[in-house]
Amino acid sequence: MLSGGNGDISAQNDDGDDDGTDDETVELDLADSWKLLLLKRPADGEVWDFTAPDSLKAFFDEWGYCFKRTVGKEGNILHRLLLNCEEGDIDRMTHLRDAVTTIVQRHPFLLWKSRTRHDDDSPLWLAIKQKEATMVMAFMEGLKRSNRRQASEVKTLLKQPVDPERRSMLQWAIEKNLEEDAIQAMLSHVSDDTLLVQDMNGRTALHAVLAYGDCTTDRVRTVQQMILQSSNALGVVDKLGRSIYAYHLWTQKQWLERKRLLEEKAEKEEKIKVSNKYPDRDLSEIDPKSASKIVMAQTSLDKNIDPKRALSQQSDSKNEITKGGLDNQTEINYGGKSGLQADRTLRSNQGFRREPPPEPTPIVRRTSKLQDQTDRTPPSLNEKDERKIAEQKRKAQSRRRRNAEENAQAAEKNQKRKDEQEKAKAREEAKRHPTILEANSQTVRLEIKLRCMRTLSPKETARILYGRNSExxxxxxxxxxxxxxxxxxxxxxxxxxxxxxxxxxxxxxxxxxxxKTSDEEVSSKDGLxxxxxxxxxxxxxxxxxxxxxxxxxxxxxxxxxxxxxxxxxxxxxxxxxxxxxxxxxxxxxxxxxxxxxxxxxxxxxxxxxxxxxxxxxxxxxxxxxxxxxxxxxxxxxxxxxxxxxxxxxxxxxxxxxxxxxxxxxxxxxxxxxxxxxxxxxxxxxxxxxxxxxxxxRIALTDIDTNHMHVENHKWLETMDSFREEMIPVWKEAQKRAIKDSSKELFAQPITVALIDDGVDVLEPSLQGKLIDGKTLSYDLPLGNEPTEQREHAFWESSGGHGTVMANMIFRVCPMARLYVIRMETHIDGENRSRITAHSAAEAINAAVDKGVNIISMSWTISQNEDSKDSGLQQAIDRACEKNILMFASSSDGGHFRDDSWPISLKRDAFFRIGAAKADGKPFDWAGPVNLLDYTFPGVDVIKAHSRSPQKSDSKYHDKLERMTTETGSSVATALAAGTAAMVLMCVRIAAIDSLENKRGVTQTVLNEMQKRNNMAVALERLGVKLGDNRFIEVWQTLDTRDWPNFKEKRPAAKMEMVAAKTIPLIPSQVMGT
Incomplete structure (x- = not known):
């Protein structure tokens, strides 16, 4: 038995009616110590007011010592409170919040103590599992006030896995929609490690809190608090590679899709209801939104009852019951109560149904068995017996009255609870209205962006926000x-x-x-x-x-x-x-x-x-x-x-x-x-x-190219002439395709991914020819300030190399479009720019994600131990799976076997290109010719469109002069990529022409020409035959001077001739498809 300063724990009957029993004292053992919180004060018989500091202190001075003990499997006071709360013995914990806070403040260790060594049911976990938000907030507040070292135990507890999916306690609480106030209280005791814990799907608590469907206004505050607590967790990705930002966008897409399906289902159901009422009516004439109104109106008409009148009659019936009688001779009386209380009792007996009650039947007042016996008592009873019978009748009536009152109170309580649940459900639905969710989602996305940009480097920020997203x-x-x-x-x-x-x-x-300035003279009042x-x-x-x-x-x-x-x-x-x-x-x-x-x-x-x-x-x-x-x-x-x-x-x-x-x-x-x-x-x-x-970065901008002697190439002259002829032909093909939706795909430009050191987009010959770009190159962060990192944008070429390569591609095929990827580079001991294998892998993956047709790589990478786990092999495999044509340079290392990357990783995946001189012979440093697929012009190549710089731009003029010629396999590779783009474009022209002239070039043929072996056949047929030098003599096929009257023809006729010249380039087995 427990006893305090004022005596034993007791519970007395406070009912005003004496039922003849003696007052009894209920003795409580330690396991029932939680009932102490429900005691009434001896002084005034009122429940302890724990919100008043004096009352709270007085209570704990008397009973506080009882709450730190643990009783076997019963657990501690916090266990008992939560278990009884679950059983319904304690319906509300709000009035106990301050008391629970004080218990935790005095004895914080109670929070993480399980009932047995084999159980994982600490009070904190029980409160979260039962969604007792008030208790969780009381726990956290008490822990905050305790200022004890044991608080670290709760941090450990919150990050431990609690279910088969290995979600942390914090993540579980978020996903099960514990009240946001409780989650925010928990966050004050969360360590950085907790936010880094990943479940079996790789998701963290930050992933969980960003689910689009739960993006309420309260949730926004939780998100803001979480992203402020740890920058490290911002970059964690799940097993599918989704950052928290990408995961939020994914859940948005899923939510919107579910919403669409539900709306479609509801629309179908409404149409079915209407079709059942109107079997001969065309469903397309029926507005789904008005379907339910039609059904209700028809139901009323079927019954020959006006809908408003029907509602009025239902209301009148209810009022008659509420008023307490159906005729003047019958009185409805429950335990001596009538009116509202009787109505409540009646509704209780009817199971709280909201539909109108059935037609009432007369209720006959019946007397109890005891009353019947009393009425038959012989008048000869003595006075003592009469008093005894009267007392029994009084007690029976008292019991019936109390039972009726209790039933009415229970019914009212149940109805109130149901009303509260419905209101809560309505509030939750309102919180998740599509308009509110979208507005909150925009707020959340902005918060993530700003947090990343304020604390992380541009490289890390771009990875979190976009990853490998092609858009x-x-x-x-x-x-x-x-x-x-x-x-x-x-x-x-x-x-x-x-x-x-x-x-x-x-x-x-x-x-x-x-x-451009207007003719109006600028006012002198504007200042300088x-x-x-x-x-x-x-x-x-x-x-x-x-x-x-x-x-x-x-x-x-x-x-x-x-x-x-x-x-x-x-x-x-x-x-x-x-x-x-x-x-x-x-x-x-x-x-x-x-x-x-x-x-x-x-x-x-x-x-x-x-x-x-x-x-x-x-x-x-x-x-x-x-x-x-x-x-x-x-x-x-x-x-x-x-x-x-x-x-x-x-x-x-x-x-x-x-x-x-x-x-x-x-x-x-x-x-x-x-x-x-x-x-x-x-x-x-x-x-x-x-x-x-x-x-x-300064060192990179000082990389120059050698100024060489300029000499014309027959190959270049042929392609320059063919290019000029093809520009109007391609415009004509596009014009035809736009008129027919079935041809639009054929008119899409060929896209070439140029992986290099960026391009100068201000170069006039490149303006309007880039579809997009991506940078993988950044400065090293300065000290501990990652936000001071600067990006090396793809629209700037560090040494001019990428700008030259872009010009070479467009020199052959100006109708193509570039996707520029600037790789990460570093300066070696010889002050030369070097490429990292990891950056090369990222670049190829970016090109694959963008869905390009061709990749041009005018560089090589030396093999080393640091490059083995770069992911380059996997990136090349992805490009092969998508049938992307890849052109790569030989190393220009002379006549020795070349094992440089990327070609050596998968030889048959690339076109290996070497440089040739003007006469078609291999460049001396091109390497063994038998290891090359083809040679293209690469020595003393003239730049197609020399820019006439402004006089004031003398520094840039000097740079362009140094870029006028380029030598080596890098130029040859760019020209090869441009040639492949031209071939694909001619095949598309043939496909557009085939829709009218039935040449047999279909979408399947276009797809097949993306395969390396088929493109190889087309390139070789351009030169009719390949000699030992592997040089493609394009003038044998593409010299339009040999095409009868080609220059005099209109674009439409030229288009037909181009199609006719293109079909022989396509392998016969491809045309057969």
């Missing part, structure tokens, strides 16, 4: 350096580039954008400040649909710089968080007008103390509530003050920046010691650096 959008815009660019050329060059609506950074070097960046950011905002930019970098120190108004207009609405607009001594008011969200500033500083005082003014940068870092770029050549004075000015500046805005400052007493610790705002003054470029 990848660019998350950075790093514009290549060039002194002057025409605005129209800029827009044309980047028209195919797709940006995410949130950019991690936008960077512009010192560049001028020229635009530049304004062209307004057009660039407006282009991002409107044409590219960019909504937010995390970081902005603009090198604006050349005179004249942009005006303050132009800076504000350029960046308004982008909510910039890190501003690096390098205009000397930028006005603080301009910075404030750019964005309220600025966290980091990089300012170009002249060394003037006036600028420091303006920046640190109470109405200056101190008004930025989120600002935490200022980096000053000191103009070393222009600083007028001494080193010591400059350093002192910086210390005072940092001190002022860390004072509250309204603090009065005494400059004479201001010192470094006045800065609070820790500092809210840190001021950094590193040495002046180059514009955002690492040493590796």
């Amino acid at each position: 990848e959008r660019q998350i950075c815009f790093d514009f290549p350096g060039r002194p002057t660019v025409r605005l129209e050329a800029f827009r044309m060059s980047f028209q195919s580039v797709k940006f995410d609506e949130v950019l991690q950074y936008v960077a512009f070097p010192s560049v001028r954008f020229e635009r 400040g530049r304004k062209e960046m307004i057009d660039i950011f407006e282009w991002l905002r409107k044409a590219k649909k960019v909504k937010r930019i995390v970081k902005v970098i603009v090198n604006d120190f050349e005179k004249p710089a942009h005006s303050d108004r132009a800076i504000v207009e350029s960046l308004k609405g982008f909510r910039v968080e890190e501003l690096q607009w390098l205009k000397t001594d930028l006005d603080p008011e301009t910075i404030l007008n750019v964005s309220d969200d600025i966290r980091k500033l990089r300012l170009r500083w002249s060394g003037s103390n006036t600028a420091l005082r303006a920046w640190s003014d109470p109405y200056g940068l101190r008004k930025l509530q989120h600002l935490d870092t200022i980096q000053l770029e000191l103009e070393g050549d222009e600083v007028l003050e001494s080193y010591d004075d400059t350093r002192e000015n910086i210390i005072k500046f940092e001190t002022r920046m860390n004072l509250p805005p309204d603090t009065k400052i005494d400059e004479n007493k201001l010192s470094e010691g006045d800065v609070s610790t820790p500092k809210k705002i840190t001021v950094k003054v590193p040495a002046m650096t180059t514009f955002g470029r690492s040493a590796a």
